[in-house]
Amino acid sequence: MQQGRQSWKTVRDRIHEWILSGRYGPGDKLPKDAELALDLDCARSTIQRAMQDLSDSGIVERRRKGGTHVRKNPLVRATLDIPLTRLEIEQRGGQYGYQLIEKAKRPPTRAVQAAFGMTEPSEFLQIVCLHLSDGRPYTLEDRWVSIDTVPNILAVDLTRENANEWLLKNAPYTRIELKFYAVNADEETADLLAVTPGCALLAMERTTWVDDAAITTVTAITAPGYQLLSRS
Known part of the structure; x- marks a missing residue:
């Protein structure tokens, strides 16, 4: 052989x-x-x-x-890849929809700087959008993308193509951090997700880098009934 x-x-x-x-x-x-x-x-x-x-x-x-x-005590590790929201919805039998709510170049907030461990602020693109399943709110995304690392994002028509898909195709990451926590919907979030203000919702925060360079950090707040599947 x-x-x-x-x-x-x-x-x-x-x-x-x-x-x-x-x-x-x-x-x-x-x-x-x-x-x-x-x-x-x-x-x-x-x-x-x-x-x-x-x-x-x-x-x-x-x-x-x-x-x-x-290993004497083997570790059990969950495998959590960044989901492609369109595929996630379609695999559950839904019809995918997308709405761009806001797009603007801004200095990062203190929370964004903290997520990346930045000592000096640089210009980012903030993208707020809503993913829909059968015309109903599915997840609300508040995303910040580093223009220094991913300058081509500025040329993307984000009214037609969502940043989730574009970044997965065009900005491969070498490191990722994930956080999961509960939030109470404020009035704006409640209006966008069609829930009652104060409703408890699942938030997923993802931050990615290529080597030491920041790519994106996004907080996705999910509508009630969302389920996260992890396999190990």
């Missing part, structure tokens, strides 16, 4: 199967990458990619000079 034919995902699943079957138990040291590559008839880089994923998943622990060990 020609070395390197197996994908890193196949190799990862094979090593994970060894761990689940007890071939390598909690705390056990796994063979060196070169030995595993020979055993599984693949490239060493394939082993390294597979091991990195197992490490990111909390299944193994890799140390520079200590080798790779099966």
